[in-house]
Amino acid sequence: MPAVNYRLEGEVAVLTIANPPVNALSLAVREGLLQGLQRAEQERAVRAVVVTGADGTFAAGADINEVASGLVLQSPITREVQAQMEAGTKPIVAAIEGVALGGGFELALACHFRVAAASARVGLPEVKLGLIPGAGGTQRFTRLAGPQAALEAITSGAHLPAARALELGLVDELAEPPLAGALALARRAAAEGRPLRIASDLSERIRDVSPELFAAFRRRLEPKARGQLAPWRIVDSIEAACTLPKEAAFAREREYFIECRDSPQRQALVHVFFAEREARKIPGLGAQVSALPIRRAAVIGAGTMGAGIAMTFANAGIPVSVLELSGEALERGLSLVRSNYDGSVARGSLTRERAERALALIQGWTGYQALGTADIVIEAVFEDLKVKQQVFARLDQEAAPHAILATNTSTLDIDAIAASTSRPERVVGTHFFSPANVMRLLENVRGKHTSPQTIATVMALARTLGKIAVLAGNCDGFIGNRMLMFYGAQAEFLLEEGATPEQIDRVMEGFGFAMGPLAVRDLAGNDVGLAIRKGRRLPPDERWSPILERLVGEGRLGQKAGKGFYRYEGRTRIPDAEVLALIEGVSRDLGIQRRQIPDEEILDRLLHPLVNEGARVVEEGIAIRASDVDVVYVNGYGFPAYKGGPMYWGRQAGLARVVQTMRRLAPTHGARWRPAPLLERLAASGKGWND
Numbered sequence: 001m002p003a004v005n006y007r008l009e010g011e012v013a014v015l016t017i018a019n020p021p022v023n024a025l026s027l028a029v030r031e032g033l034l035q036g037l038q039r040a041e042q043e044r045a046v047r048a049v050v051v052t053g054a055d056g057t058f059a060a061g062a063d064i065n066e067v068a069s070g071l072v073l074q075s076p077i078t079r080e081v082q083a084q085m086e087a088g089t090k091p092i093v094a095a096i097e098g099v100a101l102g103g104g105f106e107l108a109l110a111c112h113f114r115v116a117a118a119s120a121r122v123g124l125p126e127v128k129l130g131l132i133p134g135a136g137g138t139q140r141f142t143r144l145a146g147p148q149a150a151l152e153a154i155t156s157g158a159h160l161p162a163a164r165a166l167e168l169g170l171v172d173e174l175a176e177p178p179l180a181g182a183l184a185l186a187r188r189a190a191a192e193g194r195p196l197r198i199a200s201d202l203s204e205r206i207r208d209v210s211p212e213l214f215a216a217f218r219r220r221l222e223p224k225a226r227g228q229l230a231p232w233r234i235v236d237s238i239e240a241a242c243t244l245p246k247e248a249a250f251a252r253e254r255e256y257f258i259e260c261r262d263s264p265q266r267q268a269l270v271h272v273f274f275a276e277r278e279a280r281k282i283p284g285l286g287a288q289v290s291a292l293p294i295r296r297a298a299v300i301g302a303g304t305m306g307a308g309i310a311m312t313f314a315n316a317g318i319p320v321s322v323l324e325l326s327g328e329a330l331e332r333g334l335s336l337v338r339s340n341y342d343g344s345v346a347r348g349s350l351t352r353e354r355a356e357r358a359l360a361l362i363q364g365w366t367g368y369q370a371l372g373t374a375d376i377v378i379e380a381v382f383e384d385l386k387v388k389q390q391v392f393a394r395l396d397q398e399a400a401p402h403a404i405l406a407t408n409t410s411t412l413d414i415d416a417i418a419a420s421t422s423r424p425e426r427v428v429g430t431h432f433f434s435p436a437n438v439m440r441l442l443e444n445v446r447g448k449h450t451s452p453q454t455i456a457t458v459m460a461l462a463r464t465l466g467k468i469a470v471l472a473g474n475c476d477g478f479i480g481n482r483m484l485m486f487y488g489a490q491a492e493f494l495l496e497e498g499a500t501p502e503q504i505d506r507v508m509e510g511f512g513f514a515m516g517p518l519a520v521r522d523l524a525g526n527d528v529g530l531a532i533r534k535g536r537r538l539p540p541d542e543r544w545s546p547i548l549e550r551l552v553g554e555g556r557l558g559q560k561a562g563k564g565f566y567r568y569e570g571r572t573r574i575p576d577a578e579v580l581a582l583i584e585g586v587s588r589d590l591g592i593q594r595r596q597i598p599d600e601e602i603l604d605r606l607l608h609p610l611v612n613e614g615a616r617v618v619e620e621g622i623a624i625r626a627s628d629v630d631v632v633y634v635n636g637y638g639f640p641a642y643k644g645g646p647m648y649w650g651r652q653a654g655l656a657r658v659v660q661t662m663r664r665l666a667p668t669h670g671a672r673w674r675p676a677p678l679l680e681r682l683a684a685s686g687k688g689w690n691d
Contacts, residue, residue, distance in 0.1 A: 004032025059104025095182035268644030302333020308436030512640025611650035
């Protein structure tokens with residue numbers, strides 16, 4: 001079948017992109033479009049052209065495999081197709097259904113007019129792959145909608161609803177179906193001899209733009225885009241649209257696109273893109289294993305986590321019951337849910353109608369009778385094994401026989417929890433991250449007896465909930481928290497040896513984390529961290545630093561107390577001499593001679609243990625593949641996506657260096673700090689994780 005179908009609807013030539021599953025603009029599509037446009041221009045009977053997509057999608061962007069190759073695309077490239085559109089003498093109308101994203105939307109922007117379905121979404125999300133639009137996207141979007149709208153949309157990679165695109169002037173009409181509307185518009189434009197509107201020639205929205213607009217936006221962008229390349233080059237390109245002649249502005253965008261395309265950040269982000277998709281593939285789950293339908297859910301516990309999980313289901317349109325045995329606790333939880341939705345409405349990220357629709361799907365209960373109709377019950381109570389075992393014994397009695405019983409535990413033994421039931425095959429871990437209604441990661445954990453169907457169900461459920469799922473094996477901390485222990489412990493050991501909290505956090509934030517490890521401790525609560533620590537057992541050759549215990553003993557609980565590793569004025573953290581004195585006291589008590597620690601050593605000693613423990617996790621089969629570890633850390637622990645995740649970063653930085661660091665640490669830190677056998681083998685052979 002051709003990648004682009006050409007047919008006549010009276011005097012209108014209809015070019016239909018047919019490249020399943022998402023009509024990506026592969027070479028065959030570009031060739032088909034160019035040939036179709038040339039044919040339509042030459043045929044006298046054709047008075048107008050409509051470009052559309054098959055199977056309910058216009059075009060979801062470039063061919064990601066072509067992008068991932070990093071090679072120069074074969075001609076014709078999208079810009080050549082656009083040049084043919086703009087050189088044509090007949091009206092060209094885009095009929096947008098489903099999505100028009102990235103290169104697909106750039107193609108639509110080069111048409112003279114655009115008609116979209118009300119349900120359609122458009123946008124330029126290239127920034128999420130470390131790229132900028134490379135086919136005039138920053139230029140045409142800015143000329144149609146103005147620089148402010150372009151800055152907001154393109155640096156965020158946002159998908160714009162069709163109604164918003166209409167407001168901005170990116171779409172000319174909404175119609176159902178959009179193809180019929182586009183045909184009607186094409187016929188009117190041809191009959192009326194309507195002037196062809198070439199977006200790249202428009203100048204009204206880019207005249208007399210104040211330079212302060214861009215300066216102010218760069219200041220706003222700094223906290224979110226620190227260390228990244230693509231967001232800043234998008235701003236530069238949009239500014240060029242407003243300050244340079246057309247040809248120079250388009251050339252500048254192209255220069256920036258090539259710079260981003262050839263950057264390590266693009267390579268890392270494309271790695272994350274493919275890793276997230278690979279994580280869905282579970283060995284042994286063939287087509288014969290079908291997921292159970294989840295029509296109703298229940299959540300045990302209405303605390304912060306339980307409330308967030310309930311919102312996640314409601315946002316996906318799934319009715320959910322929230323159970324608390326105390327009416328007072330239940331009301332607190334439901335009030336938190338209402339407050340969260342009110343905040344979203346106030347910020348403009350959610351309409352009042354959608355908020356009320358979601359709220360109507362959440363019901364509170366103080367009795368277990370609510371569980372009888374739930375297809376999945378998720379426990380989100382206090383992180384204590386005995387408490388959870390008691391809850392699961394009751395769930396086993398009250399939940400429907402077919403229901404999956406899931407625990408939100410972040411560290412505890414799934415098999416020990418499952419043993420409290422008569423259905424261990426239907427018990428699974430569903431580790432949501434806080435706030436559960438916002439964070440994208442869902443770490444599903446299989447126990448020894450968890451059935452393939454149960455695994456298939458929670459993996460499919462993640463997609464329904466809009467989450468990125470990774471399947472983990474059962475061990476203390478699973479993938480993410482098992483590795484995190486080494487990261488947090490090493491930060492405190494560095495403090496003992498001479499580093500300061502502000503130095504450690506500065507180094508890690510400079511690397512790309514939104515917050516350093518000690519600022520995160522203060523945010524979560526040092527008392528919470530200490531309580532978790534007391535519940536964990538260390539091997540006899542390891543120790544905890546006493547710093548955290550001493551901070552808590554002096555009431556330095558973190559932000560909520562106004563002091564922790566830092567002193568706080570609101571949320572502003574301020575270095576505190578009292579903390580430094582406390583740390584120096586610990587060093588004296590332990591007989592440690594403090595020294596100046598280089599920034600590079602801090603980076604290595606915090607990140608190399610992550611890579612090393614990640615290698616153990618892979619070798620033991622806790623993670624199916626190394627890239628799954630990257631997905632967990634990028635989406636759940638703040639590892640900068642443009643660095644690709646710890647395993648990808650470790651490979652780029654050099655696995656031999658990681659081995660050297662671990663060999664230095666093991667004699668004083670314990671046997672678990674020795675280089676992982678897999679890591680040593682790969683470092684010796686020069687191979688990567690997948691070689």
